[in-house]
Amino acid sequence: MKPSCELFDTLSRKALEDPHLQEALRGIDKRLRAMRDEAFQELPDAEGLRNQARRIRDHVLDNLDTYLERLEENVTRLGGTVHWAEDAASARKVVEDLAVSRGVNSVVKGKSMVSEEIGLNEGLEALGIDVVETDLGEFIIQLAGETPSHIVGPAIHKTRRQIAELFHRELGAPLMDEPEDMTRFARETLRKRFLGADMGITGANFLVASAGAVVLFENEGNIRLSTTLPPVHVAVTGIEKVVPTWEDLSVLMQLLPRSATGQKLSTYVSLLMGPKRKMEPDGADEFHLVLLDNGRSRILGDGEFRESLRCIRCGACLNTCPVYLKVGGHAYGWVYSGPIGSVLTPQLIQDPHSASALPYATTLCGACAEVCPVKIDIPRILTALRRRYAEDPAWGPASWTERGIFYLAGTILGDRRLYETTGRIARMFRPVLESRLTGSPFPPPAKTPFRHSRAATAQTEKGGESE
Amino acid sequence: VSDGKLIPSRIREALCKAPRPLMNPPVYNGLVSGSVLDTAELTRTFREEAEAQAVQVHEASGPEEATLILRDILKELKGLNGKSVFASSDVVLEHAGIPDVLEELGIHNLCPASGLPGESPGRAALMESAALAGAGITRADFGLADTGTLVLLSSPQNSRAASLLPPVHVALLPANRILPHLPALLNLLPQGPKEALDRASAVTLITGTSKTADIELTLVRGVHGPGQVHVILLYPV
Numbered sequence: 181m182k183p184s185c186e187l188f189d190t191l192s193r194k195a196l197e198d199p200h201l202q203e204a205l206r207g208i209d210k211r212l213r214a215m216r217d218e219a220f221q222e223l224p225d226a227e228g229l230r231n232q233a234r235r236i237r238d239h240v241l242d243n244l245d246t247y248l249e250r251l252e253e254n255v256t257r258l259g260g261t262v263h264w265a266e267d268a269a270s271a272r273k274v275v276e277d278l279a280v281s282r283g284v285n286s287v288v289k290g291k292s293m294v295s296e297e298i299g300l301n302e303g304l305e306a307l308g309i310d311v312v313e314t315d316l317g318e319f320i321i322q323l324a325g326e327t328p329s330h331i332v333g334p335a336i337h338k339t340r341r342q343i344a345e346l347f348h349r350e351l352g353a354p355l356m357d358e359p360e361d362m363t364r365f366a367r368e369t370l371r372k373r374f375l376g377a378d379m380g381i382t383g384a385n386f387l388v389a390s391a392g393a394v395v396l397f398e399n400e401g402n403i404r405l406s407t408t409l410p411p412v413h414v415a416v417t418g419i420e421k422v423v424p425t426w427e428d429l430s431v432l433m434q435l436l437p438r439s440a441t442g443q444k445l446s447t448y449v450s451l452l453m454g455p456k457r458k459m460e461p462d463g464a465d466e467f468h469l470v471l472l473d474n475g476r477s478r479i480l481g482d483g484e485f486r487e488s489l490r491c492i493r494c495g496a497c498l499n500t501c502p503v504y505l506k507v508g509g510h511a512y513g514w515v516y517s518g519p520i521g522s523v524l525t526p527q528l529i530q531d532p533h534s535a536s537a538l539p540y541a542t543t544l545c546g547a548c549a550e551v552c553p554v555k556i557d558i559p560r561i562l563t564a565l566r567r568r569y570a571e572d573p574a575w576g577p578a579s580w581t582e583r584g585i586f587y588l589a590g591t592i593l594g595d596r597r598l599y600e601t602t603g604r605i606a607r608m609f610r611p612v613l614e615s616r617l618t619g620s621p622f623p624p625p626a627k628t629p630f631r632h633s634r635a636a637t638a639q640t641e642k643g644g645e646s647e
Numbered sequence: 648v649s650d651g652k653l654i655p656s657r658i659r660e661a662l663c664k665a666p667r668p669l670m671n672p673p674v675y676n677g678l679v680s681g682s683v684l685d686t687a688e689l690t691r692t693f694r695e696e697a698e699a700q701a702v703q704v705h706e707a708s709g710p711e712e713a714t715l716i717l718r719d720i721l722k723e724l725k726g727l728n729g730k731s732v733f734a735s736s737d738v739v740l741e742h743a744g745i746p747d748v749l750e751e752l753g754i755h756n757l758c759p760a761s762g763l764p765g766e767s768p769g770r771a772a773l774m775e776s777a778a779l780a781g782a783g784i785t786r787a788d789f790g791l792a793d794t795g796t797l798v799l800l801s802s803p804q805n806s807r808a809a810s811l812l813p814p815v816h817v818a819l820l821p822a823n824r825i826l827p828h829l830p831a832l833l834n835l836l837p838q839g840p841k842e843a844l845d846r847a848s849a850v851t852l853i854t855g856t857s858k859t860a861d862i863e864l865t866l867v868r869g870v871h872g873p874g875q876v877h878v879i880l881l882y883p884v
Contacts, residue, residue: 255840477658477661
């Protein structure tokens with residue numbers, strides 16, 4: 181997916197004027213948030229579980245090389261193949277080569293943010309391969325030629341009317357009113373595709389190093405179909421998704437669905453260990469795991485930002501963010517939106533300068549950090565990113581005007597005498613400033629400046645104490 | 648393109664740049680409240696939780712009652728699809744007399760009785776038949792009480808598609824195989840690939856019906872998988 185993060189301003193203004201989108205976002209605000217909170221309330225020790233999840237994720241990141249090699253060894257022993265992909269282009273090439281060498285004509289896909297990140301569909305389609313998204317939300321936005329606006333609910337921005345018209349226009353369906361009828365129609369349309377598919381492509385929610393397992397969560401069943409019916413299953417995911425053992429998985433498994441959709445457990449959780457055994461009737465004959473770096477090892481090497489990689493893509497921070505809940509996912513200009521998008525996008529995209537508005541797309545209210553199941557300190561990272569943009573030329577050209585103003589402000593505020601002199605000069609220009617800035621008179625300043633009265637109070641208190 | 652060891656070595660390099668705590672796996676300090684519960688308590692919890700997820704739970708005090716329940720479920724199936732099912736040739740099902748009930752009702756089992764085809768060409772045909780069936784009938788290897796979850800292991804006798812392609816899924820769950828919760832199950836899973844190779848390639852956890860809320864956050868059941876799930880809890884005689 182081509183980033184358009186530099187358009188944050190324009191895109192968010194457009195979003196604010198879209199009544200359908202505003203209605204959909206109100207729905208998230210009212211429903212998803214409450215469901216998440218409810219699901220957490222019934223946990224005996226939610227806080228302890230979150231702390232444990234954070235420890236597990238940090239431990240994995242601190243020892244990522246070891247766990248990835250363990251994972252590779254175990255996937256290989258089970259008869260699967262691990263492919264390492266340095267960047268988006270090499271990940272695409274791995275999948276394209278697999279598809280071409282196996283004569284694949286038709287691919288069914290489960291929802292995967294990483295495949296959006298690397299532009300997988302476009303690459304396969306350019307080779308004349310038919311790629312169909314099978315998650316209902318993804319299917320809808322693929323038909324509309326759009327991109328996901330939410331990690332968990334990709335088509336959350338569309339109304340039922342828009343979807344009915346889309347099915348009518350693109351698939352010749354009768355105009356339907358009920359989500360139930362539209363869903364049934366999509367089921368029948370996609371069923372044929374599943375039965376004729378040569379390859380299934382999914383992401384992965386977790387990878388269990390000790391067992392060589394891929395773990396996938398879903399509610400619809402499309403991921404199970406994509407991994408059960410076609411002869412080849414390819415899972416494409418980021419290197420950070422690994423966890424050491426089943427025990428660690430059991431901690432994260434209690435948090436992911438609760439954070440994402442307010443469910444105790446998603447309808448289907450698939451624990452897949454290699455290709456199907458010889459005598460098993462179904463499941464993929466071939467299993468391939470594509471592990472994507474694409475900037476993640478760089479983040480890992482940056483002590484200030486490493487914790488960004490703890491993220492398990494639940495979307496809880498989106499559902500609670502006052503900015504996301506007004507501007508929606510598309511304003512962020514790339515695959516990952518909301519608070520975690522503002523954290524990940526500047527670190528992952530080719531041209532970080534284009535995303536320099538994202539660390540400011542926040543009120544720094546901290547609601548995201550409060551709901552994060554792995555306790556990522558998102559507000560801290562956002563302010564650290566701002567500093568990085570301001571100070572590090574690698575992140576883009578510095579604005580000399582801005583630097584000058586802040587340097588000047590810093591000097592004046594840091595020196596009392598200079599501050600008072602500047603204040604006196606500024607007061608002389610008051611009439612000019614008034615007419616220039618507001619056109620009406622400023623309220624008169626206090627006779628005694630606050631800092632004087634404060635200093636006097638402090639003096640008295642101190643004196644009183646010593647007596 | 649598989650540049651083999653390049654990425655792990657790059658990761659090692661990156662980790663050396665930032666402080667790296669010693670390798671010391673985090674300790675799991677039992678964050679689950681589950682005390683040991685008896686079968687009756689586990690069954691009751693399982694039932695409540697499964698029903699909260701729109702699963703229809705039936706209890707059978709033996710194979711005979713199980714077949715009666717199955718008969719009732721199958722009679723409800725409408726139209727031509729009611730004439731055929733996809734039932735695993737599994738011992739649990741055979742022991743409960745399922746094949747006999749099907750024969751008696753004149754219901755055709757689309758699943759080949761002996762030896763499912765293990766190779767791809769046979770499989771494509773098998774999937775086509777599973778998709779045509781009015782119901783899929785399987786065993787469940789475990790139940791998880793605190794989430795009302797069915798756990799299905801793939802095996803030569805147990806097709807993964809049987810619980811997925813037909814619009815209705817009926818699972819036979821021996822009541823003594825209900826575990827308290829997820830961590831208890833994960834303890835039973837193969838810990839390494841060596842052990843896993845002799846066992847299932849897929850462990851599927853099923854909690855409720857297939858569902859979506861992708862259109863205006865409206866809940867719709869039965870999107871890609873079964874919209875109706877029945878569990879027959881089988882008590883040992």
